[in-house]
Amino acid sequence: MLKKKGFKGILMLSMVVLLAFAAACGNNTNGANTGSENTGATNNTATNAPTEEAVKLSGEIKIDGSSTVFPLTEAAAEEFNKEHTDVRVPVGVSGTGGGFKQFCAGEIAIADASRPIKEEEATACKDAGIEYTELSVAFDGLSVVVSKDNDFIDHLTVEELNKIFVTGSTVATWKDVRDTFPAEPIVMFSPGADSGTYDYFNEAILDKAGIRNDKAISFSEDDNALVQGVAGSKYGIGYFGFAYFEENQDKLKVVPVDGGSGAIAPTYDTIKDGSYAPLSRPLFIYVSNKELERPEVKEFAKYYISNIGKFAGEVGYVSLPDEQYATEAAKIQ
Structure with missing residues (x-):
């Protein structure tokens, strides 16, 4: 009798252990599926920590x-x-x-x-x-730039930039822009018409009149090509995002712009506080x-x-x- 009772006790204990183990396995399986199904949809916020396979993105x-x-x-x-x-x-x-x-x-x-x-x-x-x-x-602060070799421009006004770039402009030399500038041909560089920088410059500086399109100006969607163009011409001028000026300060000079409150150059502070107007964006x-x-x-x-x-x-x-x-x-x- 004692042996039978002992055997029954062991058998019952074994069954309890097996049932607990099965329940645990079931819970783990459900948790893994939940993590896999919800990866991305819930941004990995499933209750149970998902496996590495569940969160792997491709x-x-x-x-x-x-x-x-x-x-x-x-x-x-x-x-x-x-x-x-x-x-x-x-x-x-x-x-x-x-x-x-x-x-x-x-x-x-x-x-x-x-x-x-x-x-x-x-x-x-x-x-x-x-x-x-x-x-x-x-x-960003859309930056107007000239070559490092340019030794006559210390700033430009919005009106002067308009005179240089606006469609229909007859300006050909720097002297046409300001009497104290040399009588040298202006070489212009601009992003192409598909560029948001083109659109912003057209709106902020040219009042949506459009950018001239003649032999004096070169267009490119590649800002690095614009950098090389301006850097390679003492009498060149162009514009693009502040990051491209920052990266090429060794060969470019940024032009402070006077939008009516004095000439201001783009810097982290003037761009963030909006004082670099109207070219902060x-x-x-x-x-x-x-x-x-x-x-x-x-x-x-x-x-x-x-x-x-x-x-x-x-x-x-x-x-x-x-x-x-x-x-x-x-x-x-």
């Missing part, structure tokens, strides 16, 4: 648009890829307008933009069923809402906004206030 996030925003997005893409090695993030530079054309055609997930989306571009996106989220990422990325449903895109957008303030200073731009980044991050949720 795929491709195509980005194109502004050459001004390119250094910011490239920096974010490179750092993001260090954490998510199976996600490809190619970044193109077709200009803000070129980026929006691809974006509204559903060809890219994110558009870099150095200006807000235009009404006709927004309409094109709406007609194509593309809904999007606009995210502010940094400030915000920069943006536009993210397709449909693409945001992909976990890798949502995670990249979150990473971008969380880290771009740090990257901005590293690549020559001015970060937004922390509270604004918090506002932008809330849009992604």
Whole structure:
């Protein structure tokens, strides 16, 4: 009898242990599935810690648009890829307008933009069923530059810049701009018409009259080509984002601009406080809402906004206030 009771006790204890083990396995299996299904959709906030396989991201996030925003997005893409090695993030530079054309055609997930989306571009996106989220990422100071060899320009007024660049201008030499300048031909360099920098300069300096298009001016969507053009001509002048001046200070000289309150040069402080007027501007990325449903895109957008303030200073731009980044991050949720 004692042996039978002992055997029964052991048997019952074994059954309890087996049942507990089965329940534990069932719970673990369900937790793993939940983590896998919700990766990206809940941004890895499942109750149980997901496995490494569950949170591993892959795929491709195509980005194109502004050459001004390119250094910011490239920096974010490179750092993001260090954490998510199976996600490809190619970044193109077709200009803000070129980026929006691809974006509204559903060809890219994110558009870099150095200006807000235009009404006709927004309409094109709406007609194509593309809904999007606009995210502010940094400030820029559109910089007017001349060669380091230029020894006669100490500043230019908005009116003088208008006289040089506006469509229909008959200005040919620097002396035509200001009597004290030399009678040497002006060589101009400008971003192309698909560039948001072109649009911003046209609006802020030329009052939307348009930029001249004659043999005295060269256009390029590649800001590095503009840098080389201006640097190589003592009598050249051009304009582009502050980061490209910062990177090439050894061969370029920035021109302080007088917008009516005295000549002010672009610096981190004058861009951030808006005193570098009228050429301080915000920069943006536009993210397709449909693409945001992909976990890798949502995670990249979150990473971008969380880290771009740090990257901005590293690549020559001015970060937004922390509270604004918090506002932008809330849009992604």
